[in-house]
Amino acid sequence: MSLADVLARIDSDLPAATDRLMELLRIPSISTDPAYAANCDQAADWLVRDLQSNDIKAEKRATPGHPMVVGHVGDSGPHLLFYGHYDVQPVDPLELWQRAPFDPDLHETENGTIIRGRGSSDDKGQLMTFVEACRAWKAVHGTLPCRITFFFEGEEESGSPSLVPFLEAHKDELTADLALVCDTSMVSRGVPSIAAQLRGMLKDEFTIVGPRIDLHSGHYGGPGLNPLREISRIIASFHDPETGRVAVDGFYEGVHEVPAEQLRQWQNCGFDEADYLKSVGYSQPHGEQGYSTLEQQWARPTLEVNGIWGGYNGAGSKTVIPSEAHCKLTCRLVGDMDPDALRDRIRKHVEDQLSPDAKVVWDNDLEGSRASVMNIHRPEFEAARGALSDEWNREAVFTGMGGSIPVVGFFKDILGMDAMLIGYANEDDAIHSPNEKYDLNSFHKGIRSWARVLDALTRS
Structure with missing residues (x-):
């Protein structure tokens, strides 16, 4: 059996995978509001059961706040840690939602079918792309291609107060060869992206x-x-x-100045500067002269x-x-x-x-x-970029991010571990806002992408 069999399994199982995501989206796991503490617990329990259904040894771990979910599978090959978060933002203002935020549905738009609901893009839909890729791989091969630790947080949207103490207390258990994070966007629709630096x-x-x-x-x-x-x-x-x-x-x-090869990728990544500026009422950039809008946003x-x-x-x-x-x-x-x-x-x-x-x-x-700068010279990064390019049928790019993802720095400082950030969200997903959505195509091709990345990383 081959990677092609895994991809075929993903395609045939997409309706069931979408139903599973809908179940998770119905749980109002708002971490910042104490009124939803039981729902955060419920979401953690759901993830534990789902991982266990795939023969992954998973547990809910208590913290002073919302629980962590930790799962382990495999005993040979590279050791990967996959991180995601199951908590979501509050839904206010509720009156601006076109549908109840925790009553997710599939909705047709000019850009295709979307999964609409709070947490669909940030981060439940993204988290489940990796879980579903592992499910398909296990169904086809009977095992996963390497050691994987699953690490799901329940406080990312409320400042992660329990994260650092948990990492310090479980350092030996959580340290792996490489961390994978799916909580980022593509630079442009249909352009697969690996975040190489965070401000x-x-x-x-x-x-x-x-x-x-x-x-x-x-x-x-x-x-x-x-x-x-x-x-x-x-x-x-x-x-x-x-x-x-x-x-x-x-x-x-x-x-530091951006290397020429990265600048080339940014110049050809499909980013539309005029649309980016016009969408918020600007007619021109107002930042540091001599640098493109993407350089100003990502690297200055x-x-x-x-x-x-x-x-x-x-x-x-x-x-x-x-x-x-x-x-x-x-x-x-x-x-x-x-x-x-x-x-x-x-x-x-x-x-x-x-x-x-x-x-x-x-x-x-x-x-x-400090800023987080990924070591893209590691062979795993180029292997993953090739896998993404194959799936999306266009060159994947190493991008930057204007914002910060603190967990990446904690992985480096506490666990001594590099992280690779691959996400399939689009800029119009309205994360943290009313009517959050995730393209069904992002969910589907995200699952396929992770299957290809797993294959590439275990052969690199």
Whole structure:
């Protein structure tokens, strides 16, 4: 028997696989709301039973929050860990849903049949592509081609508070040769994608303090230092107005240029810059000059101001010079950028800009994480890219991601394990929003893709 037999089994079993996914989608496993704790438990139990039905030794593991699901199968060949999450986002605003969010259905659209329902794309549908590929492989061959550990989390959508302690406590059990993650999108519809880099994150917040109290603008307007004007001037100094580059000294330390081969893949991946910009009301990009939109999104760092406030914000007018002004900012990090060192540079930049009689107070609730850069020179990555190219009948690409997936960094830092991120979602799947959906074609070809990837990884 061959890979072709597995793919044929996947095709014939698609209706049953879709029914199984619908069962899982009906469970309202909203992790952030304590009212749904029992439903998260129910989803974990469902996954345990489903894995066990495929002769996988699976258990529900308790945590201080929602349970983890861990399963093991096989005793020879490469050891792969597959990660997904069974929890979902809240459904508000409910009135914008075209159908009850936990009453999934198949719906015809101009782009084909979709699976509509909360969690269909993020992440139950994606998680089940791998499970169904293993089911088909087992049905045809009687066994799986290598050792596989299944690791399903129930708190990804609520900050993963139990994840790090669980990884640390079960390090020996969970460490494998390579982690596989299915929680990402394709760069364009029908273009298979392997995420090769994820941007990191730095958060900070500061307050500019001027006079000891709010002042009457008639009495002190003119001679008085206005913290709102002060903070506006400092914020404006963060960027070069001509080039869009961040003007903080040393900001780009650790940033690397994208290799030519990756740039070639990005240039030919089907990404439509005009549609991307037009969809949110832009007519042109506004970022760092000299870099394409995809480079700016995936491979360049940013400093963004997320909120500014101070003074009077009620109805009408209040003629005051406020005593304080506040700013929240975040940075997206790439390459080898160090969030701790970068925080120091940003703070020095602000402090160097201060006028006399102004002082800055920094928030001490610090957050920062490095970028994740995958080792695509490992042979498994090129093997998987070839397998995906064969399934989708076009070149698969190594992409970047503008956001962050913290579990990937935890796998590296705690388990010492590289991760490969392959997902089949589309940008119009409305994850975290009303009317979330997953293309039936993504589900079907995702299952077939994982079968091909498993075959390729066990032969690489």
